[in-house]
Amino acid sequence: MTLRTILTLPEQVLRRKARPVDCFDMDLQTLIDDMIETMRAAPGVGLAAPQVGISDRVIVVEYAEPPEVPEGEEAPEVKPKLYVMINPEIVKASKETETGVEGCLSIPGLVGEVERFSTVQVKGLNRRGQPMKVKAEGWLARIFQHEIDHLNGVLYPDRATKVWKPEPEEEEDMV
Ligand code: ZN
Secondary structure (H helix, E strand, O other), X not given: OXXXXXXXXXXXXXXXXXXXXXXXXXXXXXXXXXXXXXXHHOOOOEEEHHHHOOOEOEEEEEEOOOOOOOOOOOOOOOOOEEEEEEEEEEEXXXXXXXXXXXXXXXXXXXXXXXXXXXXXXXXXXXOOOOEEEEEEEHHHHHHHHHHHHHHOOOOHHHHEEEEEOOOOOOOOOEO
């Protein structure tokens, strides 16, 4: 596996609509493995292929849903779940939305407040080309929406109600 360079604005590939994938060959497997390694090294909780300069509809997401614990109690360590999705598509979204703060590995030094659907159902293919579906809520739903936006050349500031330079102690998951 190889670490790939994460491209940042104003790289034009970040603004392009990515191509659907129809060939599940070795090049795709290598791209996926490299993307997982690059996301983990960043570190980030999601990465889309255009962020490493490949205009293909491929995303990786790795996120540990924090368990609900009573206030004051320490949450147990949760193993993050890895999703690899090809040609992902939101097929269902909740009426409810949530506003949250997100950052992007391709836009260093900024965060923004973005309204997203609270829950989404995402349909796509796994790395072998077999159909898969994910039901996501909360942060996981936000990550999927952020990554799918990348495949359409959309970046979070396009949707943000406000964008700012975070304080050093203001830490966000990067996607
Ligand atoms: Zn991003």
